[in-house]
Amino acid sequence: MAIEVSVNGSPRHIEADPDTPLLRVLRDTLGLTGAKYGCGEGLCGACAVLVDGHAVNSCVTPLSAVAGSKVTTVEGLETNGRLHPMQQAFLDKGAMQCAYCTPGMILGAISLLNTKPAPTEADIVEAMDGHICRCGTYPRIVDAIRLAASRQAGNRPR
Numbered sequence: 001m002a003i004e005v006s007v008n009g010s011p012r013h014i015e016a017d018p019d020t021p022l023l024r025v026l027r028d029t030l031g032l033t034g035a036k037y038g039c040g041e042g043l044c045g046a047c048a049v050l051v052d053g054h055a056v057n058s059c060v061t062p063l064s065a066v067a068g069s070k071v072t073t074v075e076g077l078e079t080n081g082r083l084h085p086m087q088q089a090f091l092d093k094g095a096m097q098c099a100y101c102t103p104g105m106i107l108g109a110i111s112l113l114n115t116k117p118a119p120t121e122a123d124i125v126e127a128m129d130g131h132i133c134r135c136g137t138y139p140r141i142v143d144a145i146r147l148a149a150s151r152q153a154g155n156r157p158r
């Protein structure tokens with residue numbers, strides 16, 4: 001079956017079983033390996049991508065669920081060679097160690113700011129609860145999200 005979906009701004013025509021996990025399509029069909037396979041059960045957030053601006057765990061999202069949607073992976077975040085502000089904040093705060101969780105963390109954090117531009121620390125902890133970092137960089141991740149939110153607020157027209 002053919003499914004039309006926008007991936008990182010490009011229209012894609014994908015021939016696959018509609019039940020195929022989105023993560024498999026991204027990694028194996030489209031060669032976008034930024035989204036990682038962790039648990040495969042929707043429990044760790046390593047595979048998170050944005051679908052129409054909201055983070056979903058692509059390992060448990062069937063291809064059919066994103067038909068006609070806009071999917072964004074970590075590869076699609078930079079603009080004209082410039083990192084997305086959330087990527088820059090993660091770098092500036094050193095919010096990673098092995099970085100296996102980082103793409104999912106960044107997309108989860110962008111999703112949070114899309115719905116709540118000025119989150120409290122409690123909001124951040126709650127929203128990122130489904131993202132696991134085996135290296136334990138949580139405090140720096142929270143700092144990075146706060147930094148991105150404050151930069152975003154500074155750039156917002158008043």
Ligand code: FES
Nearest residue numbers: 038039040043059
């Ligand atoms: S690999 Fe998808 S949530 Fe863990």
Ligand code: FES
Nearest residue numbers: 097099133134135
């Ligand atoms: S930096 Fe290693 S799992 Fe998060």
